[in-house]
Each structure stands twice: as C-alpha cells, then as structure tokens.
Amino acid sequence: MIRAQADAVLVLADDLTGAAEAAAVLMPAAGAALITLSGPPYESAPPVLVADLGSRYHPDTNALVRAALAHAGDRRVLVKIDSLLRGNVAATIAACLGAPVVLAHALPSAGRTVVGGVPYVEGVPLRETRTWHIEARPAPATVSEALDGHPSTLIPLATVRAGHPALTRALDGTEGVAICDAETDGDLDAIVAAALAADPRTRLAGAGGLAAALARTLGGTVADAPRPAKPAGDAPLLVVVGTAHPGVSDQVELLLQHGVQQITLSADEPQDIAAPRLRRALDTGPAVLTTSGPWNGALEGIVTGALAGRPANLVLTGGGTARRVLDALGVRELSPVGQVHHGAVHSHTPQGHAVVTRPGSFGGRDSLLRMAAHLAPHHFERLT
Secondary structure, three states: OOOOOOEEHHHHEEHHHHHHHHHHHHHHOOEEEEEOOOOOOOOOOEEEEEOOOOOOOOOOOOHEEEEEHHHOOOOOEEOOOOOOOOOOHHHHHHHHOOOEEEEEEEHHHOOEEEEOOEEEOOEHHHHOOOOOOOOOOOOOOOHHOOOOOOEEEEEEEHHOOOOOOHHHHHHOOOOOEEEEEEOOHHHHHHHHHHHHOOOOOOOEEEEEEHHHHHHHOOOOOEOOOOOOOOOOOOOOOEEEEOOOOOOHHHHHHHHHHHHEEEEEEEOOHHHHHHHHHHHHHHHHHHHEEHHHHOOOOOHHHHHHHHOOOOOOOOEEOHHHHHHHHHHHHHHHHHEEEEEEOOEEEEEEEOOOOEEEEEEOOOOOOOHHHHHHHOHHHHHHHHHO
C-alpha cells in the first residue's frame, strides 16, 4: 500500500482519455503525475497516480475497482466515470461503497449538467439526445437510474448553493450515494470542498469537471503543455481516429486541407496489406488513419507494423482506441505534460513516443489540427 503526501490523489479511470484528462488538471495542484496502464499493486508513488482500469465495458468492473481501491493508502480518491453515464456506472459506484461516495458527474465546459437529478446535454435531457447511439440500451432518465437500485440521496441545486456549512451538513447526513446537482464549475467547487470537509475519506465520483474542481480545491490551475522541440530524427506523425462522433469528419477534413494524407481502412483489409500502405504514407509526411467501418482486431498490428519500432508522434482519439494502440506498442505508463486544449492531453512514454489523447466527443473543428500541430509544429508552420 502506498503512502503519500497530504494532497496526493489516486484517480481510478474507466478509460484512457479520461485518465489523461484527470491527470492533466490535477498535477499543477498536487504535483507530478503518472498514468499507469497496469493493474495493482502500484509501486510508484507520485503525488498524482492515475490508473486506467479500462473498466467502462469490462465484464468484472466491480472487482477491478475494488482491487485498485485496496491500494489507495492515505490518498484522496477520485473515481473518473463518463460524463454521459455510459458504461458500467452502477458496478463502479457499488465498488466504492466502503466509504462515503459523492457522485457529481456534471461537465459544465461541455454543456453537461445535472438538475433535479436529471442529466442534461446542452439543456436537453440525456435520454432525449443521440449521445447513446452506440449503446445497446436507452440512456438513464436520472442519475439514480444509472445506479441500478443502489441507495442514493439527491442533493438538489438549492442545497449545493446554500453555502458551505449547509452543504457539508447535507452530505454528512446522506444515506447511500450522494447524487449532486451541478450546473457550473462553482457548483462543483462547492461540492468538493463540502465533501472533503464532511469526511476526508469521501470517494469523489464524476467526470473531468469534478477532477478540475478537486484541483482548484487543492490550489492548482490547469497547465498548458509546452510545445515539443523539433524531433532529432524524422519521427512520423500519425493521427488515429477511433471515434464515430458526428463532428470528427470535419476535423479530419481540416487536417487534409493542411497537407495530412488520409489512409482509410476497410473492415476486412488484411494487416499485411494495410500496414505497409500506412508505412509508405508516413514515410512521406503526416497521416491520419480512419476506417470505413468498425475497427477490427487488426488495428493494433497495422499501427505497430507501420511504425516498425520507430518512436512516433501520436494523436489518438477515443479512449478504447488509444488504449489498444498503446497496448500494442508495449506502453505501460504515460507521463503527462499538460493540455493542448480541454481534454487533449500531451504525454511522453518510456519508449520515446509523444502522445496526445482526447475523448472522441471533445473538441471543435480545429481540434485534431491543433493536436497535430502541437506535436509536429515543423509540419504546420502557418499555425505556429
């Protein structure tokens, strides 16, 4: 079990891009961060230790979370879940119930709020949006519904905004999971401060907005990533698009307008054909890898075959895709540097790769371009 400094934090994330997002916002407040892609025991003891459990759709999420929590030591605990409540939320929260749990999954910067226990996306109830189009079930109508019957108490917006003493008393008297309304970052700040005052053992559960609120409570501000120096060799720049979010086609189109070559894979393209095709493209300049259908099992082999052991500049979108690519490259930990923009986190790997990860649904039209230009400014001189 790790022992750590007073403000040390353990983050348990359900996917890689969420892990990176939490690490980037917390490290300016608590200190150096490490993202581990391995399970416990955790031998390292940086101030911010972030474990990507890959648990969002894992068949035994509860056991994964419980095993990781057993190694929390005296760290503050933040459990990172999806801001749209996708994945195994009920199993994740159930694993945390050995201590008080405060669930505040709002992400105001992305228009994701909770009022009256109902999750909203840009003012529309989550259940009425298309954000769950890849799920096999309808979105929950309320946050408590996402908990599948586990006891919970709603902390309404009026209580969240009633002042620190009143909110602290409300959280201290909660039965089951405290589900907190929140519309603004100020609401999340109030929730974190009151939760830790009510019981320092409290396990905070939420999205990146709650991680940022914890960072502010600990006295930090989000760090922008320093621009990398021009690589000594000819490290290739590869953008891997692993998201079906509707806005991604416009993001890819902007890359193409700036000279990035697109390689589109069909679902049944053999690896021994696709990998050399991608490698030839990377030998001539930056490339963006997309697909005409769902990713198949050969994705990892295609990327590793194309890189042929070379360190690379990698832009990886979508948590599942990012994790699969890094696993294939033998990456077991990431050292985050900072954010390119909200949710787009620049990290280094022991193998010499520079990586920017980002959730699939984040970012405006220029998101992929900004991420690529950050890693390889010499390819995008007009933007630097």
